Amino acid sequence: MGVEIRPALDAEMEEYRRVAQTALMIAPELLPPEAMKAVRPDMTLCAFADGKIATAYAWWPLKMVLNGGMVAVAGITFVGTLPVFRRQGHLRRIIQKHFQVMHEQGRQPLAVLYASQAAIYQRYGYAVVSTRNSYKIEPLHLRFATSMISHESLGNLRELGEEEIPKMEELYQAFIQQRTGYLQRGKAWWLSGPFKPPARNEVLCKIVYEEKGQPLGYVIYTIAARNVPRGQPWQQVTIRDLAWLTPSAYQTIWEHFACMDLAMQIQTLFSPPDDPLPHLLLEPRRLNTESSDGLLARIVDVQKVIALRPFQEEGELVFDLKDDLCLWNSGRWQLRSADGQGCLQSTNRAIEATIPIDTLAMLLFGQISPTQATRMGRMAVADQRVLPKWDRIMATAYRPFCPDFF
Numbered sequence: 001m002g003v004e005i006r007p008a009l010d011a012e013m014e015e016y017r018r019v020a021q022t023a024l025m026i027a028p029e030l031l032p033p034e035a036m037k038a039v040r041p042d043m044t045l046c047a048f049a050d051g052k053i054a055t056a057y058a059w060w061p062l063k064m065v066l067n068g069g070m071v072a073v074a075g076i077t078f079v080g081t082l083p084v085f086r087r088q089g090h091l092r093r094i095i096q097k098h099f100q101v102m103h104e105q106g107r108q109p110l111a112v113l114y115a116s117q118a119a120i121y122q123r124y125g126y127a128v129v130s131t132r133n134s135y136k137i138e139p140l141h142l143r144f145a146t147s148m149i150s151h152e153s154l155g156n157l158r159e160l161g162e163e164e165i166p167k168m169e170e171l172y173q174a175f176i177q178q179r180t181g182y183l184q185r186g187k188a189w190w191l192s193g194p195f196k197p198p199a200r201n202e203v204l205c206k207i208v209y210e211e212k213g214q215p216l217g218y219v220i221y222t223i224a225a226r227n228v229p230r231g232q233p234w235q236q237v238t239i240r241d242l243a244w245l246t247p248s249a250y251q252t253i254w255e256h257f258a259c260m261d262l263a264m265q266i267q268t269l270f271s272p273p274d275d276p277l278p279h280l281l282l283e284p285r286r287l288n289t290e291s292s293d294g295l296l297a298r299i300v301d302v303q304k305v306i307a308l309r310p311f312q313e314e315g316e317l318v319f320d321l322k323d324d325l326c327l328w329n330s331g332r333w334q335l336r337s338a339d340g341q342g343c344l345q346s347t348n349r350a351i352e353a354t355i356p357i358d359t360l361a362m363l364l365f366g367q368i369s370p371t372q373a374t375r376m377g378r379m380a381v382a383d384q385r386v387l388p389k390w391d392r393i394m395a396t397a398y399r400p401f402c403p404d405f406f
Contacts, residue, residue: 002049002050003047003048003049003054003088003090003093004047004048004051005045005046005047005048005093005094005097006045006046006048007041007042007044007045007046008041008044008046008053009041010041012041012046012053013039013041013044015052015053016039016044016046016053016056016058017036017037017039019046019053019054019055019056019080019082020036020056020058020078020079020080021036022080022082023056023080023081023082023083024078024079024080024116026078034192035192036078038188039058039077039078043058043059043060043061044056044057044058045057045058045094045097045098045101046094047081047085047090047091047093047094049085049088049090053082054081054082054085054088054090055079055080055081055082055085055090055091055094056078056079056080056081057076057078057079057091057094057095057098058076058077058078058079059074059075059076059077059098059111060074060075060077060406061074061075061108062074062075062112062183062184062406063183063184064110064112064181064182064183064184064402065176065177065179065180065181065182065183065184066110066180066181066305066308066309066310066364066365067178067180067309067310067311067312067364067366067396067397068177068178068179068180068310068397069308069309069310070184070308071109071110071305071308071309072107072108072109072110073108073109073110073111073112073297074098074102074108074110074111074112074300075112075113075183075406076111076112076113077113077406079091079113091120092124095124095325096325098111099111099298099300099325099326102300102301103300103301103326103328106301106304108300109299109300109301109302109303109304109305109308110297110298110299110300110305111126111297111298111300112295112296112297112298112402113126113295113296114294114295114296114405114406115293115296118293118296121296121298122296122358124298124325125298125299125323125324125325125326125356125357125358126296126297126298126358126361127296127297127298127358127359127361127362127367128293128294128295128296128362128367129181129294129295129296129297129361129362129365129367129400130181130273130293130294130295130365130367130399130400130401130402131273131291131292131293131294131367131399131401132270132271132272132273132291132292132293132294132401133268133270133271133272133273133275133289133290133291134267134268134269134270134271134289134290134292135266135267135268135271135277135287135288135289136265136266136267136287136288137265137266137267137286137287137288138263138264138265138266138286139257139258139259139260139261139263139266140258141281141283141286142254142255142257142258142266142281143258143281143282143283144251144254144255144280144281144282145280145281145282147251147280149247149248149251154211154248154252155209155210155211155212155214155216155248155249155252156209156210157207157208157209157210157252157253157256158207158208158210159205159206159207159208160206160207160208160218164208165190165195165206167208167215167218168194168206168208168218168220168243169185169190170215171208171215171216171217171218171243171245172185172243174245175243175244175245176243178397178398179397179398179401180365180366180396180397180398180399180400180401181294181295181365181400181401181402182401182402182403182404183402183404183406185404189404193240193241193404193405194220194240194241195220196240198222198224199222199224201224201225202222202223202224203222203223204220204221204222205219205220205221205222205223206218206219206220207219207220207221207253207256209244209248209249209252209253211246211248216244216245216246216248216249217242217243217244217245217246217249217250217252217253218241218242218243218253219239219241219242219253219256220239220240220241220242221237221238221239221240222237222238222240223235223236223237223263224236224238226264228264232264233261233262233263233264234262234264235260235262235263235264236263236264236265236267237257237260237263237265237266237267238267238268238269239266239267239268239269240269241403242268247276250276251280254277254280270294270401270403272398272399272401272403273291273399273401274398274399274401294400294401294402295400295402297361297365298357298358298361299323299326299329299357299360299361299364300326300329301326301328301329302321302323302329302333302344302357302360303344305364306335306342306343306344306364307341307342307343307344309342309364310340310341310342311337311340311341311342311393311394312340312395312397313337313392313393313395314337314338314339314393315336315337315389315392315393316334316335316336316337317334317335317352317353317389317390317393318332318333318334318335318347318349318350318351318352318353319332319333319335319351319352319353319354319355320332320333320351320353320354320355321333321355321356321357321360322354322355322356322357323356323357325357326357329357331346332346332347332348332349332351333345333346333347334346334347334349335393337393350382351382352381352382352383352386352390353370353374353379353380353381353382353386353390354379354380354381355373355379356378356379359373359378359379362378363394364394365396365400366394366395366396366398366399366400367399367400369390369391369394369395370387370390370391370394371387371388371390371391374387
């Protein structure tokens, strides 16, 4: 059987979509059909077995915040192999070729994705670089413990009109400025994500928090009717997007949900791992928090990633990097951070640590610290005394998180 790895042609895109949909059986609410139709032929790389598509693979050209720096990434999507072609190495061939092309073009030093099964991609050097939490809480349990926020100085909440949507976009940009994992959203992304039209039995609400006319936070949510026993609260509130610039904005937005007496439940689909709410409530266990792996990332060009990722602390790190797939990443490197920027150069100096490529992705995103990585056996150091320095240089301002699905 002859296997060819190449992009799909215009005339083959309908078959590409059929293969991806058949292999994945994606729920329309997760990725609507119009999203799949937006994939262009030049964004695909497929395995053809005897001239027929066996494995579908595509990517979105995205930009992601990495500790405050903006990095162009390939957002891998719609990947799937028809059942009769599985276990034949098609995906490995595609990934190897895609990484080679990414390296040669030099535009996207990172690949990111959400995995149906993380094990599929960790064999190719991907690592889980973020954690996503979800909440389900009854409004009556949204009661706050002691707070330093003065309610006398708080602002007000109001609904946003359609003509005021740019205010949310500006707030989002300010909110993600120093964070890690958030995507730069274009108009199409807003319309297909947070502003996606509600279902037939839902209403979409857009609320902004202001102090003296200045927007400092927003929340986008839906309210849906549910069938419940007579006399019980029947509304299901689902938070789609939430951003805040001050503690008062965050707390006031959540107090807004505490007043929803007709709601049976307030739920967030995804919340960041360093979200304040569990540390603010009188009964945090009432959040019924569930945790799962989130974003996976793969460093394709380590020198370019380091140059684009800001560093708060100055210093030098010397390490031996292991990468069996992208061999250009392997070697002995010296990372020097100064004036907020990082620079990676080949060196002959004595190494402080030995790191696999997937662990380095976790360190750069701030998913784990070098000390944690060493304790769990994900990296090895020659002398434990270097770890405080490594922790300081690799630290991120916030825990990594991506609220958007792609």
